[in-house]
Amino acid sequence: MPKQVWLLIIGTFVNTVGNSFLWPLNSIYIHDHLGKSLTTAGIVLMLNSLAGVFGNLVGGYLFDKLGGYKAILIGVVFNLLSITLLTIWHDWPQYIIFLTMMGFSGGIVYPAIYAIAGSAWPEGGRRAFNSIFLANNVGVAIGPALAGIVADIKFDYVFSANLFFYAVFFVLVITTYKRFDMKGLTTKPFSGNETKRRNRGPIVALSILSISLIVCWLSYSQWSATISSYTQGLGMSLSEYSLLWTINGFMIVAVQPIIRPLVTRWENKIKHQLVLGLILMSLSYIVVYFAQDFKMFAAAMVILTFGEVFFTPVIPMIANKLAPHGQEGFYQGLVNSASTIGRMIGPVFGGLMVDLYGMQILMLILSVLIIVAIIPCLVFDRTLGKEQT
Numbered sequence: 001m002p003k004q005v006w007l008l009i010i011g012t013f014v015n016t017v018g019n020s021f022l023w024p025l026n027s028i029y030i031h032d033h034l035g036k037s038l039t040t041a042g043i044v045l046m047l048n049s050l051a052g053v054f055g056n057l058v059g060g061y062l063f064d065k066l067g068g069y070k071a072i073l074i075g076v077v078f079n080l081l082s083i084t085l086l087t088i089w090h091d092w093p094q095y096i097i098f099l100t101m102m103g104f105s106g107g108i109v110y111p112a113i114y115a116i117a118g119s120a121w122p123e124g125g126r127r128a129f130n131s132i133f134l135a136n137n138v139g140v141a142i143g144p145a146l147a148g149i150v151a152d153i154k155f156d157y158v159f160s161a162n163l164f165f166y167a168v169f170f171v172l173v174i175t176t177y178k179r180f181d182m183k184g185l186t187t188k189p190f191s192g193n194e195t196k197r198r199n200r201g202p203i204v205a206l207s208i209l210s211i212s213l214i215v216c217w218l219s220y221s222q223w224s225a226t227i228s229s230y231t232q233g234l235g236m237s238l239s240e241y242s243l244l245w246t247i248n249g250f251m252i253v254a255v256q257p258i259i260r261p262l263v264t265r266w267e268n269k270i271k272h273q274l275v276l277g278l279i280l281m282s283l284s285y286i287v288v289y290f291a292q293d294f295k296m297f298a299a300a301m302v303i304l305t306f307g308e309v310f311f312t313p314v315i316p317m318i319a320n321k322l323a324p325h326g327q328e329g330f331y332q333g334l335v336n337s338a339s340t341i342g343r344m345i346g347p348v349f350g351g352l353m354v355d356l357y358g359m360q361i362l363m364l365i366l367s368v369l370i371i372v373a374i375i376p377c378l379v380f381d382r383t384l385g386k387e388q389t
Helices: 003-019 023-033 038-066 068-088 094-120 126-153 156-179 194-198 201-223 226-233 238-254 256-265 270-290 294-311 314-322 328-357 359-372 374-383
Strands: none
Touching: 003 094, 003 126, 003 156, 023 038, 023 094, 023 126, 023 226, 023 238, 038 068, 038 094, 038 328, 068 094, 068 156, 094 126, 094 314, 094 328, 126 156, 126 238, 126 314, 201 226, 201 270, 201 294, 201 314, 201 328, 201 359, 201 374, 226 238, 226 328, 226 359, 238 256, 238 294, 256 294, 270 294, 270 314, 270 359, 270 374, 294 314, 314 328, 328 359, 359 374
């Protein structure tokens, strides 16, 4: 594995630990501490994600134009400024403003990270993106567990801890990432076929696949939106809720040896991985439908995690494969934007459904939507020529 990828893994881990101090607890803080409804909390998270959509696109553009180091540095500096302001002022309505700023600045970072990973290690295939995915989820395992403990002491400390990890990430970026120029790292060859590069097939294919990605993250976002508040209503502590994310993060690493034989067998059968992942995710929400205690929610999280490890790493790999030379950042920004749109719509959609019909109906709706999302996964490549599929 190239040195650049190792540095990205470390940076992703630190960044995610800091970020995951806050995002699983946003709805709880807005609903329980600021006294707002779940629908209002959903709107606030929607604004955060909407800003992230633009941040993703800007991050991809900056990667293509300025290179990876400058793109990441710009995102980190704005992120550090945003969390500093949120740490100082986190009452209403300042919370909305600074959380939205964090959504934009945080969105800049990840397209550049994935684009660099694919460019620095093109022969790695799925492994390049899976390594970033694993680093992200180890951070998710540790961050929420620490956040739950910190929040039980005093919620204000969560913001300070978030700021600390962002500061560490900033130092890491300026001391190590600048040592190599990430612009133009890609070794993806020019095909010499200008018509193929102008072909709209790849962008149409990725747009179709993004429909499934939006639905996936619309559903996934409920764990940090409606499900988080629902667990509190059932009497679960913040520490127990945060432990669910710890289970998710550590399981993603632990199951890699288990799924490796199947992933290896399906290395060239991308659709198999996508479909299996979505089926398992759908099943997890059926389990939540019946859940009344920590054990049932933990079981649902385990099933969701198995679905996630099949589905999620494949998406940036597809984007990297489809991207014409010089547009790797844009294509990664596109799929990251689709994920962010799902996270944007999810809290509002979930909050409205819970307020109108209750949690159980929402879980059934999500389960059905995920099954329907299999369709784009099966047909997305029909706009491509045989040499690209």
